[in-house]
Amino acid sequence: MFAVIKTGGKQYKVAKDQIFTVEKLAADAGETVQFNEVLMLGGDKVTVGSPLIADAGVQAEVLEQTRSAKTIHFVKRRRKHSSQRKKGHRQQLTLIKITDILAKGADKSGVKAAVGGAGVSVAAVAAAAKPKAAAKPKSAPKAEAKAVEAGAAPANLLKSAKGDADDLKKISGVGPALEKKLNDLGVFHFWQIAEWTKDDIAYVDDSLSFKGRIERDDWIKQATEFAADSK
Secondary structure: OEEEEEEOOEEEEEEOOOEEEEEOEOOOOOOEEEEOOEEEEEOOOOEEOOOOOOOOEEEEEEEEEEEOOOEEEEEEEOOOOOEEEEEEEOOEEEEEEEEEEEOOOHHHOOOEEOOEOOOOOHHHHHHHOOOOOOOOOOHHHHHHHHHHHHHOOOOOOOOOOOOOOOOHHHOOOOOHHHHHHHHHHOOOOHHHHHOOOHHHHHHHHHHHOOOOHHHHOOHHHHHHHHHHHHO
C-alpha cells in the first residue's frame, strides 16, 4: 500500500518503512507524527482525494533533524557600478521513517500532527493540523459568545452622535470604511475612544476584526489629544 502526502509545499509518494527527508517539522527525534494531508491512497484499491481524503493519515517516526548540503548563490554585476555577492544556504530538513498508513481513523488516532517548523508559512501549518476534539453543538457556543460580547461592550457607545460627529479619520490608520464601521458600532466622538479600557479595546478589536490595530496605532493617546483640541 502507498500514499501520496503533501508537506512543506511538496508532494511525496510514500510506503511503509520508507526513510526520506522532508522540509523541517516541529518535532524532536523519536517522536511520532501524523501527516493529515493525504492526496491519494493506492494498493488493491486506489482512492483519490478531492483534494484530500477525509479521515486518512500517514504516521511517521522522526529520526533526526538535519540540514541539506550547502548551496552557493553568487551574483556579479559588471557595469558602471560593479558589485558581487556570494551567499551560502543549507536547508533545514527532517529525516523520517513511515510507520503506518491509515485509510481511515486518522482523526481519532491522537497522534501529533506533522506541522512545519522554522521557515514554514503559517498557512501551511494551519492546513496540516486537524482538530481532534468532537464538534460541540452550535447553538450553545453562539449563545455563550453573544452573552460575553454583550457584557464586554464599552459603556459609552451611542445610538447617534451628540451634536456634530468628530472626524475619526484624523486617527492614524482610520479611513472612511473604518470610520463607518465605528459609527455603526456607536462610536462618533474622540472622547468615547479616549475613555476605553482594555476590555473595551478587546471588544472593539473582536467586533470589527481590527487585529490589534487600536493598541498598535495608539488610538487612545491620539483620541485623547484630539478630544482636548476640540474643547
